[in-house]
């Protein structure tokens with residue numbers, strides 16, 4: 001109740017008290033309204049190959065286009081969307097936007113193009129994710145792509161029967177699993193035992209300090225070592241400078257993502273900015 005109260009207070013200050021009643025149900029109502037109004041929009045950020053020379057995929061990041069407040073970043077509303085269960089239809093809507101925009105043009109994508117979606121802990125207990133992933137992949141059946149689900153660590157994912165069934169089926173469908181923000185939180189290493197993981201995404205806080213801090217370089221080196229021992233692909237996120245990119249390339253990190261290569265942009269702009277054929 002304290003947490004709810006704090007969230008409600010923070011949000012009502014942030015959005016202006018006029019927008020919301022200071023209740024949880026008021027905030028949930030506002031999120032539902034936004035979903036119905038089509039205000040949640042998929043942005044794409046390019047993911048590059050090891051050398052940083054080719055776009056090999058993208059991460060889908062949600063933005064809330066609020067009619068009065070403009071663009072709202074996900075950190076402001078994802079926790080509430082998780083809490084209210086709205087995260088499930090919201091993710092479905094993002095998948096729909098991406099497949100409708102990209103499906104018809106899939107032939108122009110490089111082979112084995114990756115589409116990476118962030119999946120909340122609460123979503124890992126919901127079997128409807130299977131159908132959503134199936135629909136996504138079906139839109140690319142003529143030119144198959146790789147679908148990756150990034151598990152984030154805001155809340156610990158405690159696998160139950162449903163989770164096991166869900167990830168078994170997703171695995172059979174060829175859907176990949178990434179551990180996001182690897183190295184932060186307390187559960188990353190446990191996830192390696194609990195899920196059949198394909199990718200590690202080393203957290204951007206380590207990448208950011210490559211140039212300034214030997215400890216961060218050691219952590220990066222150790223994650224590279226871990227990924228290679230476990231035969232996992234490694235993605236570095238938050239790459240901003242050529243020096244960071246050089247370091248990661250020299251260590252053999254498989255994929256890079258960050259402002260150095262491209263910011264998250266609306267679907268329509270991705271084709272232009274990512275210089276796809």
Ligand code: C2E
Pocket residue numbers: 045060061062073074075078087091094118119120150152180181204237238239240257258259260264
């Ligand atoms: P994340 O999945 O770790 O995504 C990376 C975040 O870093 C994104 O912030 C991205 O815009 C930002 N970023 C990318 N490159 C750079 C860089 O070079 N430097 C810096 N400083 N930042 C960079 P964003 O889009 O604000 O998303 C924040 C977090 O919100 C995400 O972290 C993810 O955990 C969550 N999120 C975003 N979209 C979704 C979604 O559709 N569903 C769920 N469940 N969570 C989402």
Ligand code: MG
Pocket residue numbers: 059118150180
């Ligand atoms: Mg992510």
Ligand code: MG
Pocket residue numbers: 180181201203204237
């Ligand atoms: Mg991350």
Ligand code: MG
Pocket residue numbers: 181
């Ligand atoms: Mg993050």
